[in-house]
Amino acid sequence: MFLAEVNPPILSNSRALQQSLFSLLQNCKSSNELTQIHAQIVVNGFSQKNYILAKLLSFCVTSGNLIHAQKAFEQVRKPSTIVWNQMIRGYACSIAPHESVKLYNKMESTETKPDTFTYLFLLNACARPSFLRVGEQLHGRLLSNGLFANIFVQTNLLNMYAIAGGDASVLKARRVFNEMSERNVVTWNSMLAGYFRYGDIDAARRIFDDMPERNTVSWTTMIAGCAQSGRCNQALALFREMQRAHVEVDQVTMVATLSACAELGDLKTGRWIHSYSDKAFPFRSQQRLVSLNNALIHMYASCGVVEEAYRVFKEIQHRTTVSWTTMITGFAKQGCGEAALGIFRWMQSVAAEEGIKPDEITFIGVLCACSHTGRVDEGRYYFQCMTTDFGIEPWIEHYGCMVDLLSRAGLLDEAQKLIETMPMEPNGAVWGALLGGCRIHKDVELASHVARQLMTELEPDGAAGYYVLLSNVYATGKRWRDVATVRQQMAEMGVRKPPGRSWIQVDGIIHDFVAGDSTHKDAVAIYEMVDEITRRARLEGYAPKPSDTEVLVTVELEEREELV
Known part of the structure; x- marks a missing residue:
């Protein structure tokens, strides 16, 4: 009787304390607060209370503190399903999603049974191409335990297949989509994104047009x-x-x-x-x-x-590294090389303070800026310090920038040597940069060698610009027989230089123009204006010079005037 009278208030106080700690966890704002609350949970003997622990783990997972969550979880003798789920959820969203699968396998070896949420979190963990096989096994498990009919499970399963990409995966995603008796807007969005990842734009458009919401x-x-x-x-x-x-x-x-x-x-x-x-x-x-x-x-x-x-x-x-890089490459592409390099120096001066450092794309912009400003020594320095100071192994794009820099400066032998010592096979852009330098500095013999490399490596469609460039080099050296040979080769192979193209925005409408095209609705007025400009230019004494028209060596004079 005494125990019956004494125990209720003790139980009440214990319950009140648990509720107080649970409330503190709900309102927790920082890791320091969490540590203090966790200490109170342990001191008061509540570390095995699953509903309190689940709340603690939820805060850890949401704040990204998986180390604390793992330590707390390891102290629990018999985790409930909700406690397992919190850990599986945390790892599913982390950089180590495979840990979710490991936890699930451990959970399966206990008396605790997974529920719908367990599979929702696991499917999120498997929404990666490398986890497709595990995801397919989960699909089978869902069918066998009767959880497949849940719309949220189906949506996560569809999303997993959609993210995996490839013919088979997108077909499986569509099969899941077709088998769903109920769909929500998230389901439709997952299927839409899946077609885009697969590259089927038209199918994506059909899904979009069919969406009820x-x-x-x-x-x-x-x-x-x-x-x-x-x-x-x-x-x-x-x-x-x-x-x-x-x-x-x-x-x-x-x-x-x-x-x-x-x-x-x-x-x-x-x-x-x-x-x-x-x-x-x-x-x-x-x-x-x-x-x-x-x-x-x-x-x-x-x-x-x-x-x-x-x-x-x-x-x-x-600012992030992307912010700095975007500004550097923006200046470099617009020919503002000095401004681009100034931004890079500024970036270096605040690197430690802002916790940022250049990446591979940054150096492409920097080397491009050096090329357009003729800063050979500075370009060499930045190319070297990529590896020595930042641990960045140059991509083929960096080698292309260096070849372009050296070629523009007339250092054609050095550029050729750099190509020959590259750790990867040079592509058309690298050889093309050297060929461009040959044109500038009228090195016909080296141009012929480079052209042979290009012609053997590139498809006819990709080689068009380089054929024309080689023709220009020969024209500059007054080797007209070679010019004719190149033009004949182009004709025999069906190679045509892509026509010039430009566009302009007028009153919010973008007008696209292609050289020689007459399909624009205002084509008559446009060509009348071209004729008027040509007429006025002649009155001012303009006449096309050979240097202006070397790219058009096989075109009649009147046509040269128009195209120039």
């Missing part, structure tokens, strides 16, 4: 997929359609659209996105993605407005 992710996936597949006009058309549908545009959408703007030179749409982003996500807001700022820099630089790109760059509070 679209959210921001649906539109963004479609815009990004088209932009990355080279269908930038379609990407921008989708963006405008998204606006007309009054779907919320988020920062990821803006990044994808800016990529298309950069490719097409659509400055007007790019400026609109910049203005919209400033209103929706103020520049110094902590919520603004670094990738959005980087995309703005890339867009402005690609559209030739490097001053605006630099203004955005200067306003960024927290």
Whole structure:
């Protein structure tokens, strides 16, 4: 009787203390607080209480502190399903997803049984091409234990196959999709993304058109997929359609659209996105993605407005390596070599302070800048310090930049030696850089040697530009017989130089022009203006010089004037 009267208040106090510690875990804000709360859990003998431990592990997983979570988990004698699930979830989202599979195998050897959430987290862990075989085994397990009918399990399974890529995987993803009696917008989005990863843009478009409901992710996936597949006009058309549908545009959408703007030179749409982003996500807001700022820099630089790109760059509070690299390559591509190198020196001066360092892409921009400014010694220095100071092994693109730098400077022997000592086989771009130097410095003999290398390594379609370049070299050296031979070879092989192409934006519409094309709706007016410009040029005393038209050695004089 005494025990019956005494025990209830003790149990009540114990329950109250557990609830208090659980509440503290719910409101925990830092790792230091977590450590103190965990200590109280251990001191008061609650380290085996699964519901408290599950809450502790949830905080660890959410904050990325898997080391603490693993230590706490190892102290539990009989983890419940929810405790196992928290650890499996944590590793599924980490850089070591295979640990999730290991934990699942250990769990299977105990009396604790997995539930729907266990498989949801495992399927997330297997959403990687290298884990496809394990994912297929899980698929079989789901069918045998009757959990396959769950819409969330089916969606995660579909997503796993979609991410794996390849013919077989995308077919399995579609099979899962077709077998689903119920689908939500996440399911449709997973199938949409799967087709883009597989490279079937048309199938992705059909899925998008059939979707009963679209959210921001649906539109963004479609815009990004088209932009990355080279269908930038379609990407921008989708963006405008998204606006007309009054779907919320988020920062990821803006990044994808800016990529298309950069490719097409659509400055007007790019400026609109910049203005919209400033209103929706103020520049110094902590919520603004670094990738959005980087995309703005890339867009402005690609559209030739490097001053605006630099203004955005200067306003960024927290720059990443990508931020610095985008600005460096932006300046370099626009011929502002000195400015690009100035940015790189600035990057080096704050490297320790901001915790950033150049990567392979950064050095491509730096070497390109050295090439366009003729800084041979500086280029050699940066090429060497890539390995000695930063531990970066040069890619073939870096060798191509160095060959271009040396060739432009007239150091053709050094450039040729560099090619011969490269640790990888030179490609057309590397040989082409040397051939370009031969044209500048009129080294016909070396050009002939380089051309032979190019012609034997490249397909006819890829060799067109190099045939023309070799023809120019021969023309510069007045070797007309060789010019004729090259032109004859081009004709016999069916090789044609891709026609010149340009575009301009007028009143928000991008007009695309191809040399010799007459399909534009205003073609008559355009060619009338060309004739007028030519007529006025003649009145001013203009006449095409041989140096202006060496690329057109087989073209009649009147036609040369027009094309020049």
